[in-house]
Amino acid sequence: MVNEWLPVFIFMIIMSVVVFVILAGTAFIGPKRPNPVKLSPYECGVEPVGEPRTRFSIKFYMIAMLFIIFDLEVIFFYPWAVVFKRFLSGSSFILIEMLIFVGILLVGYVYAWKKGALEWQ
Structure with missing residues (x-):
């Protein structure tokens, strides 16, 4: 029974390693210079005006x-x-x-x- 599930386990291990490498790589390689413009919410190219949490009808x-x-x-x-x-x-x-x-x-x-x-x- 273990032989039947061995490819699945190998695939899961490989995919876990790939996900970890991608996430760790972006954390280490990515730029880390936050400023107020980068921290502001992006609204489809429109300048954010007013309170972002408005109530809907x-x-x-x-x-x-x-x-x-x-x-x-x-x-x-x-x-x-x-x-x-x-x-x-x-x-x-x-x-x-x-x-x-x-x-x-x-x-x-x-x-x-x-x-x-x-x-x-």
């Missing part, structure tokens, strides 16, 4: 959370679509199951819509 977080929730739910459609034709020949249970899932998804969407989570005002 809660609407951004609401849209992000809704996207994550509905995106994860839509991911469940893919395995269903892959096996749909195979299971549909026996019974329509898989179709009814997905219609219930879509119904729950739509109820969540309508709830978010009615609560005003999708309005940008």
Whole structure:
């Protein structure tokens, strides 16, 4: 059994040595002359003005959370679509199951819509 895993262990040791050499090399070879310009945050070529920690509107977080929730739910459609034709020949249970899932998804969407989570005002 050790013979089967020997190449994996050798590979892990070699990769660990390579990572250590690269990290140590950059620490020893890299320039070490800090100044205020190098220590300031870089903002895509724009001069940093004001406090870097500004607050975002809660609407951004609401849209992000809704996207994550509905995106994860839509991911469940893919395995269903892959096996749909195979299971549909026996019974329509898989179709009814997905219609219930879509119904729950739509109820969540309508709830978010009615609560005003999708309005940008």
